[in-house]
Amino acid sequence: MSKRSKVMVIASGGGHWTQMLRLRKAFEGHDVFYVGVKEMYRQDVAPARFYAVRDVSRLHKTALLATVTKLLWILLRERPAAIVTTGSAPGMLALRMGRLLGARTAWIDSIANVEEVSLSGRKAGAVADLWLTQWEHLQRPGGPSYRGSVL
Amino acid sequence: MKVFVTVGSMLPFERLIKAMDEWARQNPDVEVVAQTGGGAYVPTAMKHQAMVAPDAYRRHCAEADVIVSHVGMGTVITAAEVGKPLVALPRRRDLQEVTSDHQIATAKWLREKPGVEVVDNEAQLGAAIEHMLGGPAVEDFGAASREKLVTCVKAFLDDAVTRR
Numbered sequence: 001m002s003k004r005s006k007v008m009v010i011a012s013g014g015g016h017w018t019q020m021l022r023l024r025k026a027f028e029g030h031d032v033f034y035v036g037v038k039e040m041y042r043q044d045v046a047p048a049r050f051y052a053v054r055d056v057s058r059l060h061k062t063a064l065l066a067t068v069t070k071l072l073w074i075l076l077r078e079r080p081a082a083i084v085t086t087g088s089a090p091g092m093l094a095l096r097m098g099r100l101l102g103a104r105t106a107w108i109d110s111i112a113n114v115e116e117v118s119l120s121g122r123k124a125g126a127v128a129d130l131w132l133t134q135w136e137h138l139q140r141p142g143g144p145s146y147r148g149s150v151l
Numbered sequence: 152m153k154v155f156v157t158v159g160s161m162l163p164f165e166r167l168i169k170a171m172d173e174w175a176r177q178n179p180d181v182e183v184v185a186q187t188g189g190g191a192y193v194p195t196a197m198k199h200q201a202m203v204a205p206d207a208y209r210r211h212c213a214e215a216d217v218i219v220s221h222v223g224m225g226t227v228i229t230a231a232e233v234g235k236p237l238v239a240l241p242r243r244r245d246l247q248e249v250t251s252d253h254q255i256a257t258a259k260w261l262r263e264k265p266g267v268e269v270v271d272n273e274a275q276l277g278a279a280i281e282h283m284l285g286g287p288a289v290e291d292f293g294a295a296s297r298e299k300l301v302t303c304v305k306a307f308l309d310d311a312v313t314r315r
Contacts, residue, residue: 018229114256150300
């Protein structure tokens, strides 16, 4: 395998991170590294490589520049072939930036979005090669597909 | 008896924390531990921490007789994994507790689930805790839909890596 066969998995805190952990079997066999929004999440994925970035929800806007810079550094250092995220905002940034650097991208919208796909999830269609909702009733032609859920 | 209270690690949810602190004061024989997400209100009757590390979080959930939380999918999943009943109060956007009303929508779906009692307001928490004590755990979700998603993501990654 070339050194560009790495897989980047990124999720923000709480439920996004918990959902990502329920998918870990999918990452087995790849050179996978993780990006989370708190240093303490490192213990969940050890001994895999882990990077922490600051969260950038609508309530944490000041972190945006710091997070973009750190993500760029991570992407240039690791050069992942694919990026998978369970949301939210830092994952969206990673997909946008990673795609420009040639990575294949996957957005898995949070299962917490029961009645409608999240705002980020709707935007993800433009930057995700694999665009998924975890609710069958939210699947749409020209919208996200349903291929199961973390539950 | 132990109750673990969690409102996630992202945002405070003082309405729930205040109500549970008051409940802890009225039930001094119960060990009440809370992950508060920070916030200005400092509990006096229950043990509390703004943020609990993932391993400690899981341990508190496993040790609790009942988990009391916001309607966070992380907590719902963990409660099912450790086999505990859950009492859940949705955050509300009109009270600036969250940026969208997705917890109300999730709560509607969650109401149908065995092992979960969704309450409409903080005044109902005490009765719900008593009701859920010793009751069934949050029903495990079964592996079928997860395997489907894992297979899909795996195929996507295998394809992405071979293209390189």
